[in-house]
Amino acid sequence: QTTNSTTASSAQPVSQEIFAMDTYMTVTAYGDNAQKGVTDAVAEIQRLDNLLSIGKEDSEISKLNKSGSAALSDDTAVMVAKALDLYKSTGGAFDITVLPLMELWGFTTQEYYVPTEDEIQSTLQRVGADKLTWDESTKTLTLGDKQEIDLGGIAKGFTSSRIMEIFKKDGVTCGMVSLGGNVHLLGTKQDGSAWRVGIQDPNNTDDMLGVLEANDCAVITSGAYERNFEKDGVTYHHIIDPATGKPSNSGLTSVTIVSKDGTLADGLSTSLFVMGKDKAIAYWKQHADEFDTILVDKDRNVYITEGIAGNFSPDSVSANQVH
Ligand code: ADP
Structure with a gap:
């Protein structure tokens, strides 16, 4: 459903908010073709939601x-x-x-x-x-006996990559999509400066961990704070460790992935969260050409890989650079 829409004058962005894939999404485009880009992007989000949703019986x-x-x-x-x-x-x-x-x-x-x-x-x-x-x-x-699948761990990243393709096809050169806090950026900001993406502090969600400057890429975070419940003083969150059948307890509280490939970024944010710090860093070392990452643990230690370390301004923490 469309909840909000603003229309363009030449310098103003066109922005539309919709609720899909269980989250609020905002699609924003700048320039002459902005309205067409946003309209097409919103239609595609709805189509993919109808295809993939486990909450819709006929998906x-x-x-x-x-x-x-x-x-x-x-x-x-x-x-x-x-x-x-x-x-x-x-x-x-x-x-x-x-x-x-x-x-x-x-x-x-x-x-x-x-x-x-x-x-x-x-x-x-x-x-x-x-x-x-x-x-x-x-x-x-x-599927195997009584199996069920859910593409929720990569659907939003696939969708954000698709929106970037739609923008380009529609002649939009500058825009962004925010899917429940995950963002995908096309080009630079209209004035040529870098986009600034706030990274939430997973251990205190009223706070920001810092700001990442980025262009032309997806910035996707999986955090223990996103969907969870508390029972008898224990917090249980929605990222499951398939090895134990329980919410992952790797010591990490959030994983941000920065990559040109939104699908990969979305899948890896969940994966590295489950793998924990040491395995996550080892994985990055083998795939450093595909993504960068910011890892945060329970003790508020921050680890950031070298490709983006220079673009991250921590507000109140000192980040450990990973080479
Ligand atoms: P969100 O959907 O809240 O942005 P994530 O991108 O971190 O969160 O993905 C979590 C979603 O992925 C869960 O809601 C669930 O559908 C699915 N999921 C949970 N654990 C795993 C896992 N180990 N592997 C793949 N998908 C998972």
Whole structure:
């Protein structure tokens, strides 16, 4: 649904806010073709939401979860292939089959529940992307026994990358999209200066950790503060460690990924969060040409990789640079 819309005069941006993929999104474009860019982008967000939503019974993903096997549409197939690559390269930290666990913990209904160890173990039987069968040539995905998939860990990043393509096709050279705090930036700001992205302090959400200057890339954060509940003094959040069946307890409280590839950035923010600091840094060392990252741990230590260290101004913390 459209909640807000402003229209252009030549110097003013066109901006539209919509609620989709369980979050508020803002699409903004500058310049002569801004209105067309924003209108097309919003239509595409709605189309992808209808395709991917696990909350909509007739979405492609819901139908697949019911039938157990389907030939996928092109966009869904691209996401599945990327998700399976990430499953392999992250040693299983990123796993689109965690949906039964999300349901068990009540994250899909907001009827939160702390399951017993037995319930977790029996649900884990249905989890594991190694039980999926993916036929690349026919784009057919077949689920294992009682399995269900959810592309929520990469859908927003895929969407933001798509919006950048739409902007370019529509002749927009300067714009941005914010999807529930994740941003994707096209070009520089209109005056030629860099975009400034505030990074939230995960350990005190009223505060900012700092500001990152960035252009032409996605800046995507997974944080323990985003969706969570508290029971008996313990906070449980929505990023699940597929190895334990429980909310990840790696010591990290937020992971920001900066990359040209929004899908990758979104998937990696979840993955590195689960992997924890040491494995996350080791992963970055092997893929330093694909992304940069800012890691924050429970003790408020900040680790930032060298590609973006010079563009980050910490407000009140000293960041450790990772080479
Ligand atoms: P948000 O959707 O709130 O921005 P993230 O981008 O961090 O959060 O992704 C979390 C979402 O990804 C969850 O809501 C769930 O749908 C899915 N998810 C949770 N744990 C995993 C995991 N280990 N691997 C893949 N997807 C996951």
